Amino acid sequence: MPAMLPAPADSARRLAAVLPSVIASLTGSPGPVALPRARSAVVALIDGLGAANLSARRGHARTLAAAFGRKDVIRTTFPSTTAAAIASFATGADAGSHGLVGYRTLVPGRDALANQLNGWEQGLLPADWQRRPTLFDAAREAGLHPFTLGAPRYATSGYTTAVLRGAEYRPAASIEERFDLAREVADSVDGALVYVYVPELDQIGHAHGWESDRWIGALERLDAAVGSFTARMPRATGLLVTADHGVVDVPEHRHVFIDADPALLDGVRHVGGEPRCLGLYFEPGLEASDREALIGRWRESEGQRAWVLTRDEAIEAGLFGSVDEAVRPRIADLLVAPRAGIAYYDRREPDRGAERMIGQHGSLTDEESRVPLIRFGAYETR
Known part of the structure; x- marks a missing residue:
C-alpha cells in the first residue's frame, strides 16, 4: 500500500x-x-x-x-x-x-507523450x-x-x-x-x-x-x-x-536515475510527468500479474521516499478531483511523487537538459x- x-x-x-x-x-x-x-x-x-x-x-x-x-x-x-x-x-x-x-502526459490514441x-x-x-x-x-x-x-x-x-x-x-x-x-x-x-x-x-x-x-x-x-x-x-x-x-531545490547529488534498475522499466512504455512527479504508462496488454509485479518493484524501491500510486488509487484519493471518462486514460498507470528532496531522471531521454534544473516542483x-x-x-x- x-x-x-x-x-x-x-x-x-x-x-x-x-x-x-x-x-x-x-x-x-x-x-x-x-x-x-x-x-x-x-x-x-x-x-x-x-x-x-x-x-x-x-x-x-x-x-x-x-x-x-x-x-x-x-x-x-x-x-x-x-x-x-x-x-x-x-x-x-x-x-x-x-x-x-x-506536465507530460499520454495522448490516448497517438501512443505519444505531449x-x-x-x-x-x-x-x-x-x-x-x-x-x-x-x-x-x-x-x-x-x-x-x-x-x-x-x-x-x-x-x-x-x-x-x-x-x-x-x-x-x-x-x-x-x-x-x-x-x-x-x-x-x-x-x-x-x-x-x-x-x-x-x-x-x-x-x-x-x-x-x-x-x-x-x-x-x-x-x-x-x-x-x-x-x-x-x-x-x-x-x-x-x-x-x-x-x-x-519550489524545492534539488542538487545534482540528489538525482535518482530510474534507468539504473532495468527491472523498474520492464513493462513501462512511456515515462511521462516530470522529475518531481513521474507518470509511468505501461505497455498495452501487460498481463495483470506483470502489472502487479511492476507496481510492487516500484513500491519496494521507492516507497520509503515517495508516494507510489496507481491511477485508480490516485483517483480514489481525489487527487485529480472528479475524473471524466475521457480524461482517465491521460493519467499515468503509476505515479511516483517524492516525499524526500530528490528528483527522478531517465538517462535514455534524448534531451537531458532538465537535469540542469535546480528548482523543482510537482509533488x-x-x-x-x-x-x-x-x-x-x-x-x-x-
Missing part, C-alpha cells in the same frame, strides 16, 4: 476557488471564498512562489510579508505543476475535469484538449471586462488560447510594466477583472534555485511592484496575490502544494 497521503484541504481553500470568488465579489454574488464587494479586481499569479518560499524570505518581501498571515494559504493542484494549476485557476475545475493532468504547455505548437494536442469553459468567458457573460497581462511571447500561444480564452491579452514585458498596466486598467474600467501572470521567479528558480541571490532579487522586484501598486491602488479595487505551486509536499493568497485594497482583511 502507498504511504499515507497529506490530508486534503477544504475545497473552498484551493486555487480553483480563487477566480470564482473574485467574480462573485464583482457581481455581488456569494463565492466559495468570501471577499468584500469590489469595483474592479486584480489577481496576480506568481509562478513558483510557494507559501514556504515566501515565509523563508520574508525579509526580502516586506509588502507581501506584512499582509501574509497563517490563514493566507491555499492548496494548489496535483500535480503541483503550472500546466495543471493555471488551467484549474482559469476554469475553476479540477484536473480530472479540464484534462490537463500533468507537453501540456507547448504541445499545441507541436501539433500533439487538439484544440479541444482543455475541456472546460474558462471563467473569463463566464465573467464576460456576467458583464465584466476580463484582461490577461503577461509576457509578449505568451500572447498567442496554444496554452494561452486553451486556458485563458475570453480575456483580452495585453502584453507587458517586465514585472513592473505589468503592475503599472494593471493599475491603469483597474482605474479606467469598471468591472475590470485583471489577471497578472509573473513567470520570472519560476524561471530563475529552475535555473539557479529559489535559495539563490538571483531568486531573492526577483522576489524583491516583485515586492516593490506590489508595493507601488498598493500605494496608488485605484478606488474600491481588490488585489489578490497567489501562486500556482512552490504533494507542503513546500510544493501550499501557496499564498494575500489580500490588499478592497479585499484586505480588517
Whole structure:
C-alpha cells in the first residue's frame, strides 16, 4: 500500500476557488471564498512562489510579508505543476475535469507523450484538449471586462488560447510594466477583472534555485511592484496575490536515475510527468500479474521516499478531483511523487537538459502544494 497521503484541504481553500470568488465579489454574488464587494479586481499569479518560499524570505518581501498571515494559504493542484494549476485557476475545475493532468502526459490514441504547455505548437494536442469553459468567458457573460497581462511571447500561444480564452491579452514585458498596466486598467474600467501572470521567479528558480541571490532579487522586484501598486491602488479595487505551486531545490547529488534498475522499466512504455512527479504508462496488454509485479518493484524501491500510486488509487484519493471518462486514460498507470528532496531522471531521454534544473516542483509536499493568497485594497482583511 502507498504511504499515507497529506490530508486534503477544504475545497473552498484551493486555487480553483480563487477566480470564482473574485467574480462573485464583482457581481455581488456569494463565492466559495468570501471577499468584500469590489469595483474592479486584480489577481496576480506568481509562478513558483510557494507559501514556504515566501515565509523563508520574508525579509526580502516586506509588502507581501506584512499582509501574509497563517490563514493566507491555499492548496494548489496535483500535480503541483503550472500546466495543471493555471488551467484549474482559469476554469475553476479540477484536473480530472479540464484534462490537463500533468506536465507530460499520454495522448490516448497517438501512443505519444505531449507537453501540456507547448504541445499545441507541436501539433500533439487538439484544440479541444482543455475541456472546460474558462471563467473569463463566464465573467464576460456576467458583464465584466476580463484582461490577461503577461509576457509578449505568451500572447498567442496554444496554452494561452486553451486556458485563458475570453480575456483580452495585453502584453507587458517586465514585472513592473505589468503592475503599472494593471493599475491603469483597474482605474479606467469598471468591472475590470485583471489577471497578472509573473513567470520570472519560476524561471530563475529552475535555473539557479529559489535559495539563490538571483531568486531573492526577483522576489524583491516583485515586492516593490506590489508595493507601488498598493500605494496608488485605484478606488474600491481588490488585489489578490497567489501562486500556482512552490519550489524545492534539488542538487545534482540528489538525482535518482530510474534507468539504473532495468527491472523498474520492464513493462513501462512511456515515462511521462516530470522529475518531481513521474507518470509511468505501461505497455498495452501487460498481463495483470506483470502489472502487479511492476507496481510492487516500484513500491519496494521507492516507497520509503515517495508516494507510489496507481491511477485508480490516485483517483480514489481525489487527487485529480472528479475524473471524466475521457480524461482517465491521460493519467499515468503509476505515479511516483517524492516525499524526500530528490528528483527522478531517465538517462535514455534524448534531451537531458532538465537535469540542469535546480528548482523543482510537482509533488504533494507542503513546500510544493501550499501557496499564498494575500489580500490588499478592497479585499484586505480588517
